[in-house]
Amino acid sequence: MSGTDPRPVRRRTFVLGSAAAAGAAALAGPLAPHASAASFGWSDDGSNYVVDTGAGLVFKVSKTNGDLTSLVHRGTEYQGYGGKNSHIESGLGTSTVTVRQSGSTILISVAYGTLRHYYAARSGENNIYLWTCKADSSVTATRYIVRVKAGKFLNDEPDSYTYAPTTIEASDVFEKSDGQTRSKHYSKRRVIDYDYIGWTTGSVGLWVVRSNHEKASGGPFYRSLLRHQSADGGGLYEILYYGENQTEAERYGLQGPYVIAFTDGGAPSSSLYHDNLTTPWADSLGISGYVPDSGRGRVAGVGIAGRDAAYAYTVGLANSTAQYWGSARSSDGYFSIPRVLPGTYALTVYKGELAVYTGSVTVSAGSTTTLNTITVPSSNDPGNASAIWRIGTWDGTPSGFKNADLMTYAHPSDVRAASWTGNVVIGSGSETSAFPCYLWKDVNSGLTVYFRLTAAQAAAAHTLRIGVTTAYANGRPQVTVNNWTSSIPSPPTQPSTRSLTVGSYRGNNHTFTYNVPAGAWLTDTSQYNVLKINVVSGSGTTGYLSAGTAIDAIDLLA
Known part of the structure; x- marks a missing residue:
């Protein structure tokens, strides 16, 4: 008998008082007939x-x-x-x-x-x-x-604060004597x-x-x-x-x-x-x-074409009354989502956590809605665009950036966090790991990226993209390239509560685009162009509760 069974033999022996009764009970489970x-x-x-x-x-x-x-x-x-x-x-x-x-x-x-x-x-x-x-x-x-x-x-x-006596944020984030944080x-x-x-x-x-x-x-x-x-x-x-x-x-x-x-x-x-x-x-x-299984339906997809094999794909269903999701099979993208309430749902295909396809599906009680192969258009995945350089990957998460893994179970001030400041050099081989997963107006705004362009590249205008996964207090990036400064972008819709300091980078994925004119680049190809990313907002307070944002990817398109 497995130790994970909720009704193991030795407990049943005590309750029923006989080995025979215990053996019978060992066969029972939530889906099986129940022993008395x-x-x-x-x-x-x-x-x-x-x-x-x-x-x-x-x-x-x-x-x-x-x-x-x-x-x-x-x-x-x-x-x-x-x-x-x-x-x-x-x-x-x-x-x-x-x-x-x-x-x-x-x-x-x-x-x-x-x-x-x-x-x-x-x-x-x-x-x-x-x-x-x-x-x-x-x-x-x-x-x-x-x-x-x-x-x-x-x-x-990380979610225990028995041994973390110092409060560092609100009344629910604490610091231990060794500098580790708990919440x-x-x-x-x-x-x-x-x-x-x-x-x-x-x-x-x-x-x-x-x-x-x-x-x-x-x-x-x-x-x-x-x-x-x-x-x-x-x-x-x-x-x-x-x-x-x-x-x-x-x-x-x-x-x-x-x-x-x-x-x-x-x-x-x-x-x-x-x-x-x-x-x-x-x-x-x-x-x-209560709706029994007989009053529910299923959605099954034959497969998903146009996937990037390096990523896991998830299919989500959502409307105003219900939500469901299922994992797409890595070999062909097949998916099955059972026990869905009847109705019409928006269907979203996620590469990692980034939506790359949307459609619609209607579910009826007692039947399966079978979908033909879904093809993700190449243009829907920003990772397919040709780039002069790219920091991070377009997957809807800050994965790979500095401190990204730690931030799901620690405060940004945690002693284990690497410095939130520091500049980044394209071609160094450490572009992503050196770039902080979060940027704040009061902590590391003004982070600088150095890069060179060829003469042909410097002779043309290019689009700079910054993808974010959430923002706090309307924090969003304004950029300066050498002597050229972008306008201040409008803030996208994001959750209004804390996120970056309470273990979550999950908000609404959004891509900021900046059309950088050819005149902004340095013509001397031996020199580094300087990209400075500033966080702007009139909201937020100070430190890690100042306006901030979480980074998905940054690239300069060819």
């Missing part, structure tokens, strides 16, 4: 509905507000810190809470204004299935936080990168397995806080709409299930992952907004 658990059921202690899954997990839900008030696994309480419970947002307030049992499933329903939230337990499982249905903006954001007692899962990861925002991961988040002691694992995020906002590359650990306790999050670094409007409707899962220390069972999990047992529970 003698203690499975619910009760009412006056303040809470108490659910015993019959597998060593007992949890309580407040009858007053729908908070998860207790989470006991094998006799150990994990829930809560600082007098706070686990709940939607910071707690919903007075709600209508009901419970009912349907065979091997117990469903607790929470009604708060127009919002509906659900907890479901299955006989013999150490899992709690959750759904959240948000109908409008009466609740400001959409997250569920599992609050965990201090000391249960100690760590010192709950430093998850390292994009939504597309993870199936679950949590901790393990080696003998007990506590996880939140994420949903498919069909009602979330931000697409496959969105970054947000996923967990934290501090001296007070820990938190695990399912973030659906946080209002930070958002590139899309909020979507409404039912989201889930996402799962709170206990294990014997290993990862949660892959059968719980959003790509694998089906819940036919929930089809008739009356969950608001």
Whole structure:
């Protein structure tokens, strides 16, 4: 029996009291028939509905507000810190809470204004299935936080600030005595990168397995806080709409299930992952907004032509009510996106994180929409343009630039960051690694790039391009080439919240173009032309919170 199974043999032996029962239970899973658990059921202690899954997990839900008030696994309480419970947002307030049992499933329903939230337990499982249905903006954001007692899962990861006593930004970015920075925002991961988040002691694992995020906002590359650990306790999050670094409007409707899962220390069972999990047992529970698999469709693409084999490609579907995505097969670009709600969607093909193709697709319930080979026009990929020189790659990310990897899990002031200043020389062989991934008005504005041109190149006008992935406080580049200065470009639409200092370069990709006249170049081919990039904006404050931007690529076209 694998240590990652959510209901391993040795736990079942204890619960059912016989090796034979344990063997039968070992065959069970979220997609398999459930073994009966003698203690499975619910009760009412006056303040809470108490659910015993019959597998060593007992949890309580407040009858007053729908908070998860207790989470006991094998006799150990994990829930809560600082007098706070686990709940939607910071707690919903007075709600209508009901419970009912349907065979091997117990469903607790929470009604708060127009919002509906659900907890479901299955006989013999150490899992709690959750759904959240948000109908409008009466609740400001959409997250569920599992609050965990201090000391249960100690760590010192980027999103842990137990040992980081000095606050360096707002009230959520901290610095340790060794100069390393910590924040709950430093998850390292994009939504597309993870199936679950949590901790393990080696003998007990506590996880939140994420949903498919069909009602979330931000697409496959969105970054947000996923967990934290501090001296007070820990938190695990399912973030659906946080209002930070958002590139899309909020979507409404039912989201889930996402799962709170206990294990014997290993990862949660892959059968719980959003790509694998089906819940036919929930089809008739009356969950608001629930659409069974029979009411969904699938999109399949034969392939994608015109790809650059050096990059991974992702296909996204999005409209105002739902979003989905799938990876394109590296060999031919085939993709399949299942369980899509009926409707018409914008279809986007991403090279890395850069959109290089857009189209439209209509999905019907119970059927597959098959698409012929999608061809990405060569002109849609800026990396195909002939360039005199290029810094970075056109993939929609700052990958390869100085400090780029570190910035997904550290503050720019972190001791591990290389200097944010320094000039760049084309032809040095270190153009990209020497160029900082972020530019700020108050930190490294005026960064200089030196390059030579041939006589023929210097005799013609050329287009300079600067691609960015996001910006803070309307920061955007104005350039000077020798004695020629560009106009100040208009700021593109970008998220209005912090990004560069909270682990995210993800905003709206935008390319600035500058038509540099032939008269701007030096005619002496032995001399270096000097490109100076300044960050301009009337917004922002100082330091790393001054106006800034994240770089995708820079090139001078032939």
